[in-house]
Amino acid sequence: MVPSSAPKAWSQRFESALHPAIAVFNASIGFDIALVEYDLTGSVAHARMLAKTGILTPEEGEILVQGLEKIRAEYRQGQFTPDIEDEDVHFAVEHRLVELVGDVGKKLHTARSRNDQVGTDIRLYLRDQIDQIRIALRQFQSALITQAEQHVETLIPGYTHLQRAQPVSLAHHLLAYFEMTQRDWDRLGDVAKRVNISPLGCGALAGTTFPIDRAYAAELLGFGDLYRNSLDGVSDRDFAIEFTCAASLILVHLSRLSEEIILWASEEFGFISLTDSCATGSSIMPQKKNPDVPELVRGKTGRVFGHLQGLLVMMKGLPLAYNKDLQEDKEPLFDTVATVKACLEAMTILVAEGITFRPQRLAAAVASDFSNATDVADYLAAKGVPFREAYGLVGQVVRTSLAAGKLLKDLSLTEWQALHPAFEADIYAAIAPQQVVAARNSFGGTGFDQVRAAIAIAHATLSPP
Numbered sequence: 001m002v003p004s005s006a007p008k009a010w011s012q013r014f015e016s017a018l019h020p021a022i023a024v025f026n027a028s029i030g031f032d033i034a035l036v037e038y039d040l041t042g043s044v045a046h047a048r049m050l051a052k053t054g055i056l057t058p059e060e061g062e063i064l065v066q067g068l069e070k071i072r073a074e075y076r077q078g079q080f081t082p083d084i085e086d087e088d089v090h091f092a093v094e095h096r097l098v099e100l101v102g103d104v105g106k107k108l109h110t111a112r113s114r115n116d117q118v119g120t121d122i123r124l125y126l127r128d129q130i131d132q133i134r135i136a137l138r139q140f141q142s143a144l145i146t147q148a149e150q151h152v153e154t155l156i157p158g159y160t161h162l163q164r165a166q167p168v169s170l171a172h173h174l175l176a177y178f179e180m181t182q183r184d185w186d187r188l189g190d191v192a193k194r195v196n197i198s199p200l201g202c203g204a205l206a207g208t209t210f211p212i213d214r215a216y217a218a219e220l221l222g223f224g225d226l227y228r229n230s231l232d233g234v235s236d237r238d239f240a241i242e243f244t245c246a247a248s249l250i251l252v253h254l255s256r257l258s259e260e261i262i263l264w265a266s267e268e269f270g271f272i273s274l275t276d277s278c279a280t281g282s283s284i285m286p287q288k289k290n291p292d293v294p295e296l297v298r299g300k301t302g303r304v305f306g307h308l309q310g311l312l313v314m315m316k317g318l319p320l321a322y323n324k325d326l327q328e329d330k331e332p333l334f335d336t337v338a339t340v341k342a343c344l345e346a347m348t349i350l351v352a353e354g355i356t357f358r359p360q361r362l363a364a365a366v367a368s369d370f371s372n373a374t375d376v377a378d379y380l381a382a383k384g385v386p387f388r389e390a391y392g393l394v395g396q397v398v399r400t401s402l403a404a405g406k407l408l409k410d411l412s413l414t415e416w417q418a419l420h421p422a423f424e425a426d427i428y429a430a431i432a433p434q435q436v437v438a439a440r441n442s443f444g445g446t447g448f449d450q451v452r453a454a455i456a457i458a459h460a461t462l463s464p465p
């Protein structure tokens, strides 16, 4: 909408109104309205602090609080709809407050600046969002555990360099993502400590002449600490960058799993089929079933990385203290939050009900390659043959078997013994896929006992005693 030349809160310093296009350019109300409830909560705490310290009377404090809560009710009913003339959410709230409670409303901004105010709002917002994202991470982990429990003894080729390496328990593979997202959950908890520090009372940049009680306001808002330097308090956005970095890592993990699911769903791999609830069709090729969900997650990852880069670049040249550049922190944060939540939700559904593993294809895959070659070398090494020598012998037998179109399990005992006299009839059991996996029972390995223990630990992590 085209702004009128209605006076601004700061207008008496100015002789004429902002150019309409500049008013639009300058305004953040189009997006920072998302902070309105946090702005109200922060203002309520500020008003209570002003009353407690005697800067305002108790009656004035109460009128402000009631007015602010009235705005909250209006907002929730869709009746608080500020426009561009209000510039930003802070002015919008103050403007409406004065409309509602009269001149007392003009006292709310005593001993405060929009600079410490917006810093407070953003922190309250992120604190909430971090809680929600951590819950979403837990739901994703829970879906992983449920799948893992069904597939402890299902084998899947394990790869390095995307070349078949050694078979692993499918549960072990899925639980690798549990571990990654557990780090994500921990990391967000750590970031939350630095989000949860109050800048309120830092004023515009230098503190205030009023006898405020910062600790009291911070306590009302549930902050764990106070910024100790007002210049830092109003201009620090490290916490926003840390959050976006933590969010980027969550998406790295979701994107890696997405990539695997896309590969597994291909005819070439054929390890999973996509259920109808999470796959889409083609507009022209009737046979297609496309993995749009993991593709979108993989694709959306890029924009969150972009937000991280954007915030870093936004900050790097800023002199102390507040600069309007900081208004540009909001859209990247909001989009990061929305993207991470949407991707976690979609991936949770995908893991829980969007994919079905194909046991026969998986069993055929692990039985039809040379991924038990290490086990032949280990077999000899366990019988005293130096590992490097055993490795050389097995390389030789892989080469001749490939040429003969055979697998290791197809070699006769005579052929094995021609290679080395230490081979006995138990070589066949030692190289069977189930045994190959079961035998890797070192801590953190894919052996079934290890995997069962890991599932128990994962459960305990989600529901601590």
Ligand code: ARG
Residues within 6 Å of the ligand: 028, 032, 088, 090, 114, 115, 118, 322, 324, 326, 327, 328
């Ligand atoms: N809308 C502004 C922002 O998001 C609020 C702070 C404005 N402060 C100022 N000194 N102009 O950063």
